[in-house]
Amino acid sequence: MxxxxxxxxxxxxxxxxxxxxxxxxPGSKSLTNRHLLLAALADSPTELIRPLHSRDSALMIAALRELGAVIDAADPGDLLVTPRPLRGGGHIDAGLAGTVMRFVPPVAALADGEVRIDGDERARERPMGPVVDALRTLGADIKAATMSDGAAALPLIVHGTGRLAGGRVNVDASASSQFVSALLLAAPRFEQGIDVRHVGSALPSLPHIAMTAAVLRDRGVFVEELTGDGEPADGAPSRWRVRPGPVSGGRIVVEPDxxxxxxxxxxxxxxxxxxxxxxxxxxxxxxxxxxxxxxxxxxxxxxxxxxxxxxxxxxxxxxxxxxxxxxxxxxxxxxxxxxxxxxxxxxxxxxxxxxxxxxxxxxxxxxxxxxxxxxxxxxxxxxxxxxxxxxxxxxxxxxxxxxxxxxxxxxxxxxxxxxxxxxxxxxxxxxxxxxxxxxxxxxxxxxx
Known part of the structure; x- marks a missing residue:
């Protein structure tokens, strides 16, 4: 170690x-970074009230600015995010933030050019394979470093074309629920939305995926939480569908962490x-x-x-x-x-x-x-x-x-x-x- x-x-x-x-x-890191990312994909400006201001949120803000979003201070501590067309040509520092290194690549795939993503030394040791493999299945062109087991890792080069087909994909998220959340957050902008099924062993941190589904619904996005057979999930879901469509802006108050x-x-x-x-x-x-x-x-x-x-x-x-x-x-x-x-x-x-x-x-x-x-x-x-x-x-x-x-x-x-x-x-x-x-x-x- x-x-x-x-x-x-x-x-x-x-x-x-x-x-x-x-x-x-201070505000929740998990909610702040999810709302920031959705604000960059929205069809109108978003005002974030009491977001977290920390290294992880600063890295997300810098990443979204690199992709074209305009993010300004509103009232003291608040943020105003104005979406713009996603652009390539930038370099994104993910630091050691899992929400940046996993959530940003699907958005970068929607940009109009190459986006490079790297992070701290330890970030290059954290699993990235499931989200990279899923994006490739959905039509993204990504070059990645590899870990000792051959799985994808940072740094990444995402060759965005301004669009991504989306559709059905299987993901082994047994190492992190963030692999599912990453795909769901960007899915409203995929041409076919997404139908993602977890195919690994037990899925950790399910509340974080429920959080992702909730923030999407708060923005007017249609999300279904299902069993593997496609039935509505009364208990723990293992499959999620997001329909393509607009993401609303508005005023969001962030809960404390x-x-x-x-x-x-x-x-x-x-x-x-x-x-x-x-x-x-x-x-x-x-x-x-x-x-x-x-x-x-x-x-x-x-x-x-x-x-x-x-x-x-x-x-x-x-x-x-x-x-x-x-x-x-x-x-x-x-x-x-x-x-x-x-x-x-x-x-x-x-x-x-x-x-x-x-x-x-x-x-x-x-x-x-x-x-x-x-x-x-x-x-x-x-x-x-x-x-x-x-x-x-x-x-x-x-x-x-x-x-x-x-x-x-x-x-x-x-x-x-x-x-x-x-x-x-x-x-x-x-x-x-x-x-x-x-x-x-x-x-x-x-x-x-």
């Missing part, structure tokens, strides 16, 4: 007392006291909504009153271990794993083998870093087992992974002497995580 080489590790603060904090969480709320809500258990997050949606397609049930099972009191979610840590400070299938909410794993390492009973996190292909191999990273701090963790075929152990201070490597950095911060609340190498990687989805963390810790119970 490649580690992050960065100077001056950030000393993760240890909580000096129970919290009584309110944390305003519920997964990014995770470390702050987890602080109520690790430090004690309570943490409140305003603007929590009553209904949502975000996988982070599962935090409510997960934290309650680990001993927290969880209350949603109005639009404010309040998590209160157990009075005795005892965190319960958990046996949880996180297949649909794998992004929560580092936060939950940090709490498991502080728990008084064993934990098993299942259904998350696909995390080996994220920003880093998160299962190996969590195991390595917990072991470094004296913890007891081991990888299983599809997840992690974590047992109680006396943790000590040390430096946690982030592996250029924002969620590994916040993992270290949660541990540091209860374990003195923890530092996080390259905490700046949190800017991928949180523009000022260290500042937000310090501000939360300053809001202590009884403080004036």
């Amino acid at each position: 490649t580690t992050t080489l960065a100077a001056d590790p950030w000393p993760a603060p240890t909580a000096s007392g129970p919290l009584d904090a309110v944390v305003e969480v 519920l997964s990014n709320a995770g470390p702050f809500l987890a602080a109520a258990l690790a430090a004690g006291g309570r943490v409140r997050v305003p603007r929590w949606p009553a209904t949502t397609t975000q996988a982070g909504a599962q935090l409510r049930q997960l934290l309650a099972r680990m001993g927290a009191a969880v209350d949603l009153s109005g639009d404010t979610l309040t998590v209160t840590g157990p009075a005795d400070g005892a965190i319960h271990g958990i046996d949880a299938d996180l297949h649909e909410a794998g992004e929560l794993t580092p936060t939950i794993a940090a709490l498991c390492a502080l728990a008084h009973s064993p934990s098993r996190l299942r259904g998350i083998a696909h995390l080996r292909g994220h920003e880093t191999d998160r299962l190996a990273a969590i195991t390595t870093e917990l072991t470094r701090l004296g913890g007891q963790a081991r990888e299983t075929e599809d997840g992690l087992e974590i047992h109680p152990a006396a943790l000590h201070g040390g430096t946690v490597d982030s592996y250029a992974d924002h969620r590994m950095a916040t993992f270290g911060a949660v541990l540091g609340l209860r374990v003195p002497g923890v530092a996080v190498r390259d905490v700046g990687t949190t800017a991928k989805t949180l523009p000022d995580f260290p500042g937000m963390w310090s501000a939360m810790l300053a809001q202590r119970r009884g403080a004036r």
Whole structure:
């Protein structure tokens, strides 16, 4: 595993007392980047209210501008996206953003010329084969690098012709639901729309595909979620149809990022006291909504009153271990794993083998870093087992992974002497995580 080489590790603060904090969480990265992309494909301007401003969203904005969209600041923090004909001739930097490296190639195939797409060094190790293979089946001309197993990888050269036929295609999305979402988002502009069937093993992060279907419907696009036989899906779908047609503009208010709320809500258990997050949606397609049930099972009191979610840590400070299938909410794993390492009973996190292909191999990273701090963790075929152990201070490597950095911060609340190498990687989805963390810790119970 490649580690992050960065100077001056950030000393993760240890909580000096129970919290009584309110944390305003920025907009959802997943929703922001989906809405940005659809705004570039729309038939009229879109105003995005409270979008996320972070490295991942900045990379998406830069990519869409390179493809011709006009994106301007509206009111402070808001964005106005005016669609223009998609143009080729540009070079797109995907960084380490899965939503850019997977979502942009189908749009680039609709441009009127060559588009080059590359990213960070680690991005060249992330799976791209299913979306590249699917686009080739649908008529796109793409040149790609190859991984050791022969699968397509960044960098890509997409030879856009201004159109794509679309139609039926099979996709193995067992490594990432983003392969399906990438095709669905661009499908309204395909001549035949799309009929995509997942043909691999279990499909991870289904809520993210449900999110994609929801944002398409919000823009007036017809989407069907089906079984493999084409029947309406009452349970988990494995096939999706999108009809070709216009994508509407309008005014879109972006929900807060519920997964990014995770470390702050987890602080109520690790430090004690309570943490409140305003603007929590009553209904949502975000996988982070599962935090409510997960934290309650680990001993927290969880209350949603109005639009404010309040998590209160157990009075005795005892965190319960958990046996949880996180297949649909794998992004929560580092936060939950940090709490498991502080728990008084064993934990098993299942259904998350696909995390080996994220920003880093998160299962190996969590195991390595917990072991470094004296913890007891081991990888299983599809997840992690974590047992109680006396943790000590040390430096946690982030592996250029924002969620590994916040993992270290949660541990540091209860374990003195923890530092996080390259905490700046949190800017991928949180523009000022260290500042937000310090501000939360300053809001202590009884403080004036």
